[in-house]
Amino acid sequence: MTDTSAKPLTTTERLLAMIRDGKTMSLRQQLRLTAYLSAPAIMAQLSAIAMQYIDASMVGSLGAEASASIGLVSTTTWLFWGFLSAAATGFSVQVAQTIGAKDFRRARNILRQAFMAVFIFSIILAVIGIAISDALPQWLRGDESIHRDASRYFLIFAIFLPALQMSFLGGSMLRCAGNMKVPSTLNVMMCVIDVILNFFLIFPTRTVAIAGIAIRIPGAGLGVEGAALATVLAETIVAGLMIYYLVRRSPIMKLTGERGSFLPRRHTLAKAVRIGLPMGLEHAAICGAQILVTVIVAPLGVVAIAANAFAIIAESLCYMPGYGISEAATTLAGQCLGAGRRRLTNRFGVITTVSGMTVMGLLGVVMYIFAPQIIGVMTPVDDIRILGADILRIEAWAEPMFAAAIVIYGFFVGLGRTILPSIMNLVSIWGVRLTLAAWLAPTMGLRGVWLAMCIELCFRGVIFLILLTWRYLKQHSPQTGGDAIATNC
Numbered sequence: 001m002t003d004t005s006a007k008p009l010t011t012t013e014r015l016l017a018m019i020r021d022g023k024t025m026s027l028r029q030q031l032r033l034t035a036y037l038s039a040p041a042i043m044a045q046l047s048a049i050a051m052q053y054i055d056a057s058m059v060g061s062l063g064a065e066a067s068a069s070i071g072l073v074s075t076t077t078w079l080f081w082g083f084l085s086a087a088a089t090g091f092s093v094q095v096a097q098t099i100g101a102k103d104f105r106r107a108r109n110i111l112r113q114a115f116m117a118v119f120i121f122s123i124i125l126a127v128i129g130i131a132i133s134d135a136l137p138q139w140l141r142g143d144e145s146i147h148r149d150a151s152r153y154f155l156i157f158a159i160f161l162p163a164l165q166m167s168f169l170g171g172s173m174l175r176c177a178g179n180m181k182v183p184s185t186l187n188v189m190m191c192v193i194d195v196i197l198n199f200f201l202i203f204p205t206r207t208v209a210i211a212g213i214a215i216r217i218p219g220a221g222l223g224v225e226g227a228a229l230a231t232v233l234a235e236t237i238v239a240g241l242m243i244y245y246l247v248r249r250s251p252i253m254k255l256t257g258e259r260g261s262f263l264p265r266r267h268t269l270a271k272a273v274r275i276g277l278p279m280g281l282e283h284a285a286i287c288g289a290q291i292l293v294t295v296i297v298a299p300l301g302v303v304a305i306a307a308n309a310f311a312i313i314a315e316s317l318c319y320m321p322g323y324g325i326s327e328a329a330t331t332l333a334g335q336c337l338g339a340g341r342r343r344l345t346n347r348f349g350v351i352t353t354v355s356g357m358t359v360m361g362l363l364g365v366v367m368y369i370f371a372p373q374i375i376g377v378m379t380p381v382d383d384i385r386i387l388g389a390d391i392l393r394i395e396a397w398a399e400p401m402f403a404a405a406i407v408i409y410g411f412f413v414g415l416g417r418t419i420l421p422s423i424m425n426l427v428s429i430w431g432v433r434l435t436l437a438a439w440l441a442p443t444m445g446l447r448g449v450w451l452a453m454c455i456e457l458c459f460r461g462v463i464f465l466i467l468l469t470w471r472y473l474k475q476h477s478p479q480t481g482g483d484a485i486a487t488n489c
Helices: 012-022 027-060 065-098 104-132 144-159 160-175 181-203 226-250 264-301 304-340 340-378 382-396 399-414 419-444 446-475
Strands: 203-208 213-220
Touching: 012 027, 012 304, 012 399, 012 446, 027 065, 027 304, 027 340, 065 104, 065 144, 065 160, 065 226, 065 264, 065 304, 065 399, 104 144, 104 160, 104 264, 104 399, 144 160, 144 226, 160 181, 160 213, 160 304, 160 382, 181 226, 181 419, 203 382, 264 304, 264 419, 264 446, 304 340, 304 382, 304 399, 304 446, 340 399, 340 446, 399 419, 399 446, 419 446
Parallel strands: none
Antiparallel strands: 203 213
16 A cells, blocks of 8 residues: 655645645645645636637637527536536545545556446446437527537537546546646647647638738538537547556556456445435536526527527636636545545635635636626627626626635535535525526526526525535534544545
8 A cells, every 4th residue: 555656756746645644734735735736727627618718719700600509508518527527526536535545556446447337327428418419409499590500519529428538537536646737738738639620620621811921721611510529539639648647657546567357346336326426416407407597598599698608608717717626625625534634624625715715706806807808709799799798797796605615515525425515506506596597587688697697606605605614613623623534524
């Protein structure tokens, strides 16, 4: 149960080793570790949304209908993404806790089992996605003019779900092992590859004047289908590189030179289901709510659909850094739990939450000020730009509370406690957001839908802060001394 790496430890690895070895960490060291884990994760999240932003910008130049066709099925693609992510997290959280306990061999055994389990799961999802792709735009009440492009986009996405699953698994395992740099670098690479492929697949062959010289650039002219192909091909390339590094180069997780079974064991699978199932069901319910919002928005017209899709992408520039910090919180909570460091676990919960609220609050200010410019990059249509900027400015007020909900949820995922946070998310979205959206949309249109979202996110942030405060006060009560993990954690 020793580290398999002979290389000198990086600062991040050294600080994580202090957790596993039971050493005292100063506040400065805790802050440094949080920053070192969060920064690459934030970069990875921003690169992912940058890819969507670039896709939307390139497709947006084709007109409102092309943009609306992607926007119509975007919530459904997120639904499938969430299932894949939950499946990977069910195993990666076990790996984080096992690494915290310095049982590296068991961590690798869990990885082997994860490969087989999540691959089979992704195949099942791909078959379902392919089966529903043709009827999906009609189910979502989209305009008939965008049915074909929306269906083709989702079909291509569904076919490549196994590759996306491997990318999720590889990145999640590396992050829970404390390696944020490699997944982040590869995600940036994915963005670059996507842009290059978009350039050739979306647009037809054309002549471009550069410095007065006419250059003929070849292109497939596939439009929306080209955007989908570029994205999935970029994801496939990165998935291959991610898995290669994980199984052959990762100091702790590499599988070379060691035998083991890939057949999932009942205990490991049961724990993965216990962690991942509430997340998957919660995500399904959340995306179900988002799909219902899409159904509410769709009758408002093509402009509303496009503005809603662009605003969602633009707002992601704010909340994706929160998800990056949430990933750091998951890693820290998991390794602290495995090492039996109760008080340190709670301190990292507070540190990551404050960090997330600060970063997303500042980005919310930026989004409010530059909303017209942010939307304007993605579309030349004035009506879409004006409506998109208005709803972005509504949402900006909720960013700090949204950050609290995101990071605290990630913290509890690292503890393996997903049931209560999942229930809280469901109650908030279905009980507050959908109710308000259905009430406000008839009179306020898309602005009413986003006002409902803003109110709900503030409510969700408050209840998650209450949950974190309750845990902190409970674990730091005079009756619970020391640094041992309580059995209910």
